[in-house]
Amino acid sequence: MGSEVSRYDQVADWYVEFTRSWGSEARTLLPEHLLGQRLLDMACGHGALSRVLARSGAVVTAIDLSSSLLAHATQKESTDRLGICYLCADATTTDWWAGNPFDGVVCNMALMDIDDLDAALSTVSAVLKRGGWFSFSLLHPCFPGGHDGSTEALPSWPPDRGYSSEGWWTTGSDGVRGHVGANHRKLSTYL
Known part of the structure; x- marks a missing residue:
């Protein structure tokens, strides 16, 4: 998406309500043991998968370009503290990254929303530790x-x-x- 405003900012409230009843099947596609793993939830939206990962024992950093969706995520974190670090950041850069590599990166139903796919995949490559894993889901x-x-x-x-x-x-x-x-x-x- 580059540096432009997220397309989700204008529809964030609608999106959260529209997807409220959707269960994430992404967890079933991830490694079984996440306890203590440092994970990046790239393009995390309102943080639904971030919370699933944190409840599985992962240490989660979650980024999204939509400040409106992140407001929903941080509001949920304030009432149900799981230690998730939410950052309003662009998945196509590493400007937000402090340099400590992640064990794994997830990107659930979002790669098709990111205009510069090559830059997003470069971010994944840069932030993953050697031998780390990347799991993504997308529209068929x-x-x-x-x-x-x-x-x-x-x-x-x-x-x-x-x-x-x-x-x-x-x-x-x-x-x-x-x-x-x-x-x-x-x-x-x-x-």
């Missing part, structure tokens, strides 16, 4: 599906203009991608 680049598995609300899914045609898109619907859009990328672009 080939097949549409709402959070409930439906496809009706996604009339402009990128493959409609061709899977190989990468670029910015929005659904024009009421969901998250209708509000903030996303970068469509081929799976090979991520890997």
Whole structure:
């Protein structure tokens, strides 16, 4: 996203409410033993996964460009203290980083929101300790599906203009991608 204001700032309250009932399946994809691991939650949003990680015993630093979503995260931290360090920071730079490497980095459903993917992945590489791990989840680049598995609300899914045609898109619907859009990328672009 570079240095511009986060697209989520204008819809933060709506987003938190819209995603309130969503459970994060990301935890099942992470290493089983997180106790004492230093983790970075990159593009943490309102901190839902950050809290799951902290409850698993990890020492969590969580960054996001959206000050509005971070306000929700820090409010939750103030009433349910888990020791999470939230920073309003850009995932495409290391300006926020003090230099102490992380054991792992997670980026849950956010890489498609970051315009400069190469810079974000460079950040991951820079902040991970040697032998560290990176786990990410993202929108399926080939097949549409709402959070409930439906496809009706996604009339402009990128493959409609061709899977190989990468670029910015929005659904024009009421969901998250209708509000903030996303970068469509081929799976090979991520890997």
